[in-house]
Amino acid sequence: MDPLSAVRDYTIRGELDRIVRFNDEFRFGSDYSFPCSSETGYRSKQGNLYTLETLLFFINNTHLKHIEYLQKARTQGIPAVTLPDRKPLLEYLQGKVSSSDAVQLFLVPTPQNDAVNSASHKFPDLPLSSSIIPSDSFPPNLNSIDAYGDPQPKPEHVDFMAMIRDVERPLKDRESLLECKQRDFYGVLVASTKREEERQRVESQQRKDGLVAKSRLMGSEETRYGDEAGYESTPKPKMMHLMKGSKIGEGVPIILVPSAFQTLITIYNVKDFLEDGVFIPTDVKVKQMKGAKPDCVTVQKKFSRDRVVTAYEVRDKPSALKPEDWDRVVAVFVLGKEWQFKDWPFKDHVEIFNKILGFFMRFEDDSLESAKVVKQWNVKIISISKNKRHQDRTAALDVWDRLEEFVRSRSHS
Template identity: 30%
Template sequence: MSKNDPLSLLREFTISKKPITLVSSSGTLVTELVDASDVVFADDKQSARFPRNTPTNYRRGASDEFYTLETLLFLLQRAHQSVAEYSLEVAQKGLQMVSVLDRRLVLDYLTGVTATSGNIVKQQTDTSKRSLDDVQDGTQDDASKKQKTLSHAGHGDASEVLEIIRSKERLARTTASVLRGNKSFANIQKLGIGILLKSKSKDEKAPSKKPDPRQTGAAATPSTSSRPSSTPSSASQRPSSNPSSQAKPRSSSRIPIIIIPAAITSMLTMYNIKQFLEDQIYVDSQEIRNQGGAKPSRLVIERRQKANETHKTPYHVIDSADHLRPEDWDRVVCVFTTGAEWQFKKWKWQKPVELFAHVKGFYAKWADEQPKESIKSWNVEILSVSPNLHDSTKF
């Protein structure tokens, strides 16, 4: 396989942890794959640039389609996500999805766990074609084969030529063609969901455990000792009928919510947001992921409303609003944005102007970086972050 094809370069740069550059149609560097038009692989030894929708030679399952460069690169960027999270974000950004059956095979190949994959279609060179002809025809050389074919074509009709071609045909089998079969599994996900829903419905309709008749009879005919007593000792043994007198767990239904971007390329993610909001210290997300840190689905942070206060207010930090109920949106007090409007898709307020009229908005950028043009019309506060941030940003 050529070292200049996009699949080989993507695998090489991923294993070597070399940076892959995304360039927009105007020639500027961007961080989001959906904003880029080209993908650049450049280091000290080589430099190659491909349109992001360039097809690779990695076959999609047993079909005749091939994954594009942007599809494989986006899977690498979202390798930490679950299948459900990855599928939702692919749909939101309008990209092609790597199938569930291919996901682990693709990641293992691109990260170097496996050396090759059966779904990679190698381009056959002239040398390999000639070698195949030599095996088929034994000791015949090219000149004698060509003379024999021309002789048959000149003295026979088309059917004789076709018979000669058919006699030399060999059935090619690959791992993809062997597994292709004659059945379609396109609806397997739909069937699985149907089975789960049917099982859940049976559990909900299952009758509750019948009470013991002996206990029911005893409860219907209480003895003298079970009757209410006016003595303090018996009163202390009975549960109180006043709901307010019973101890209740602390409710989290009114804890404020902060929403941050889910994109792994964002400056602030679930890996480093706690240090940023509580200690005003910026830590690179990639460093935490390299140390093996797991991504939390929800964080609880505490902040003082004023510098001289001892009481700290808790906040919930999430990077997905999919599970928010309609009443939970009243608790959203702050939103961090990357400047991409698709971040607010399916939210209660989908337009940035309407969203930031209800909640406080923040846009984080590097101190030497210009903000995106899209946020200039949004009601958001710009946070200029320095890599050596200690106590320079307060909000």
């Protein structure tokens, strides 16, 4: 019986009180005796073998909190069981688990009474110890000695590589590799975030500048096209030429949408609806985009026979508009709540919808109560189906037709 097995056996049987210390050895009743400093067959996660003294002190003080146990062990000069080993070691000693990777092999019997003398007589050159010893310390034809001193036959084949792998322990795990002393990744995160924000800002400004230049260029081309053709029957491309001083401010016209998710059209799905004629719920688009909410979205009329002539900016933050930007606002998708127009540079909703085209999107089978307020406003109600997506195109064309007619009327007023 090796020291570890003896401690486990006595723990399971509830006979730890029979283990007494006599000078420098522990006596297990009248069964066994081992030196106090004997190494047992239990290897800690740190790589060392726990001694018999450590195991017995631990198993007799498991009722203490770990910090109290460490303090008590320190005052008595006994090496302590580490916190990571505490639970698995206790479960093994109490018999809650039958085996453990921490338990080592090749344990030799304890020198004891007649059985030891008999073994010494039969094998005088065999080193007897209660500690773990390498397998090559055994005689060629002997693997171990049982409790009665009789030799046990050595197996025909021993997989030494498997034995080595069983006792291997990693020097570092995933957590220890991630621990970097005196290093802080917060600065890296901040720098990366700033670079991404700057990139988006530059791209947004470039898109705006490009759209303004394109609008002006196409207006000039329209004038040249008519002059060079020389006759009125020549088909001219349909386009809107925004001139400084007109009712619409110079630049790309703006469409406002609510920032609240309870409305059908938001800055997330407006491009799909107006450009492709398909309604996609906002929550679905948020998951698809997997990124920051855009400040501005550009839309164009693409699904008609007419040439694409005008681009529109879609925004959902009226508070960010400058005074000159309000001259470019041509349409708004309303939420149906008065507070949507708080801090707008207009007297009331009557003035708003005299100068800006209003749309209210709803599902066709929603109750009329949802449109009760907007029916009192000068707003066009656009109804779509909850399930028939092929009908979305018709609703989007209705928006475009009314928007283009409104813009033409303002441009020539």
